[in-house]
Amino acid sequence: MILTKINLLNFRNYKKCNIKLNDKVNIFIGNNAQGKTNILESIYVLALTKSYRTNYDDNLKRKGSDFYKIKGEVKVGKYSKNLEISVIYNDKRVFINDTNIKRISDYVSNLNVIMLSPEDVETIKGSPSIRRDLLNIEISQLNQQYINYYNEYNKLLKMRNDYLKLIYTNSISDYRYLDVLTENLVNRAAYIYKERLTFIEKINKNIGEIFKTLSDVQNLKIVYDTNIEINNKTQKEIEDILKEKYYHNKQKEIVAGMTLYGPHRDDYHFLIDDNDIKIFGSQGQQKLAMIAFKLSEILIFEEIIGSKPILLLDDIFSELDKTKRNRLINYINDDIQVIITANDTVGINKKLLRNATIYKVENGKIIAKGDFNG
Numbered sequence: 001m002i003l004t005k006i007n008l009l010n011f012r013n014y015k016k017c018n019i020k021l022n023d024k025v026n027i028f029i030g031n032n033a034q035g036k037t038n039i040l041e042s043i044y045v046l047a048l049t050k051s052y053r054t055n056y057d058d059n060l061k062r063k064g065s066d067f068y069k070i071k072g073e074v075k076v077g078k079y080s081k082n083l084e085i086s087v088i089y090n091d092k093r094v095f096i097n098d099t100n101i102k103r104i105s106d107y108v109s110n111l112n113v114i115m116l117s118p119e120d121v122e123t124i125k126g127s128p129s130i131r132r133d134l135l136n137i138e139i140s141q142l143n144q145q146y147i148n149y150y151n152e153y154n155k156l157l158k159m160r161n162d163y164l165k166l167i168y169t170n171s172i173s174d175y176r177y178l179d180v181l182t183e184n185l186v187n188r189a190a191y192i193y194k195e196r197l198t199f200i201e202k203i204n205k206n207i208g209e210i211f212k213t214l215s216d217v218q219n220l221k222i223v224y225d226t227n228i229e230i231n232n233k234t235q236k237e238i239e240d241i242l243k244e245k246y247y248h249n250k251q252k253e254i255v256a257g258m259t260l261y262g263p264h265r266d267d268y269h270f271l272i273d274d275n276d277i278k279i280f281g282s283q284g285q286q287k288l289a290m291i292a293f294k295l296s297e298i299l300i301f302e303e304i305i306g307s308k309p310i311l312l313l314d315d316i317f318s319e320l321d322k323t324k325r326n327r328l329i330n331y332i333n334d335d336i337q338v339i340i341t342a343n344d345t346v347g348i349n350k351k352l353l354r355n356a357t358i359y360k361v362e363n364g365k366i367i368a369k370g371d372f373n374g
């Protein structure tokens with residue numbers, strides 16, 4: 001998959017910007033706070049309809065503007081598609097070839113991106129909800145049904161939580177409506193569990209090997225931590241186990257006023273030799289573990305979608321020592337489009353530069369563009 005061009009209107013510090021991209025390597029260079037990451041962020045937003053840096057669309061509109069618009073052309077083989085996202089006041093719309101797409105699930109997955117950014121270590125260090133968010137984003141790009149089920153799950157979860165509170169405050173003793181909600185909830189829950197488990201199993205097929213290539217350390221794996229037992233179970237079995245759990249903990253949930261079991265409580269951990277790297281890993285190891293995670297995904301995208309995603313690398317080189325940097329470059333071979341930000345080209349591997357178009361960014365403008373000739 002190739003992003004051939006990207007057009008921005010009032011996005012972050014860009015008033016207007018049209019960029020034609022190289023189908024191999026693109027490097028955006030410039031000083032701090034000029035708008036390099038904003039370019040990657042715009043591609044991410046075009047792909048996934050939301051940012052990883054803010055939950056508020058208003059922050060993405062250029063200060064003083066009441067809208068932003070991002071357009072891009074995506075090529076897969078000989079076919080190309082125009083994607084567009086705009087937020088005008090509070091109205092967010094997405095388009096494929098100028099047709100307004102009503103369901104986000106029909107839109108996401110048309111442009112697949114994998115982003116490596118300084119924020120990534122938060123996935124390891126931060127709260128379980130950050131780790132769940134990452135799973136949701138990645139699985140959504142691979143499976144449209146997942147978003148629908150996930151959204152339905154959240155709606156049902158809220159209804160069930162509200163109803164548990166009502167049972168408590170109004171001393172309701174007829175549980176029939178609760179049972180209906182439970183029945184619907186477990187169906188979506190089991191689907192989400194299965195999809196997450198499958199995804200983590202696929203990551204585990206490659207992450208160890210990739211991590212070893214990058215760092216010389218073996219045995220990195222991810223362990224999925226659920227509050228019911230789901231390994232080797234069918235979807236139906238998971239539904240039954242969860243129903244049973246709710247049945248036995250009904251009073252506890254009523255008193256708590258919330259649903260205590262289900263994938264909204266999921267977590268996962270990165271282990272090296274059974275030690276959680278959140279606790280035992282070095283900074284560098286945590287970074288490399290996230291890089292290995294994201295690189296493992298390339299193979300999953302290839303397997304499921306049939307084409308490679310676009311790799312967005314934000315300031316990744318400055319954080320790695322030279323050996324690790326070169327290993328990363330060697331791993332990213334020629335047949336994937338990469339879009340990179342860096343302060344300058346110093347320290348970037350020559351092999352990468354030879355295929356690259358370099359864009360110099362200054363104050364929300366691309367002030368120069370050309371091939372590397374150093």
Ligand SMILES: Nc1ncnc2c1ncn2[C@@H]1O[C@H](COP(=O)(O)OP(=O)(O)OP(=O)(O)O)[C@@H](O)[C@H]1O
Nearest residue numbers: 012013031032033034035036037038059061062063
């Ligand atoms: N909504 C907005 N409207 C206008 N300017 C914005 C908006 N949001 C962010 N900016 C500006 O964008 C700039 C930051 O852009 P960006 O994060 O892309 O920097 P960068 O070039 O990646 O810098 P660094 O090298 O430090 O990572 C800042 O100057 C910031 O003030």
Ligand SMILES: [Mg+2]
Nearest residue numbers: 036037315341
């Ligand atoms: Mg930046």
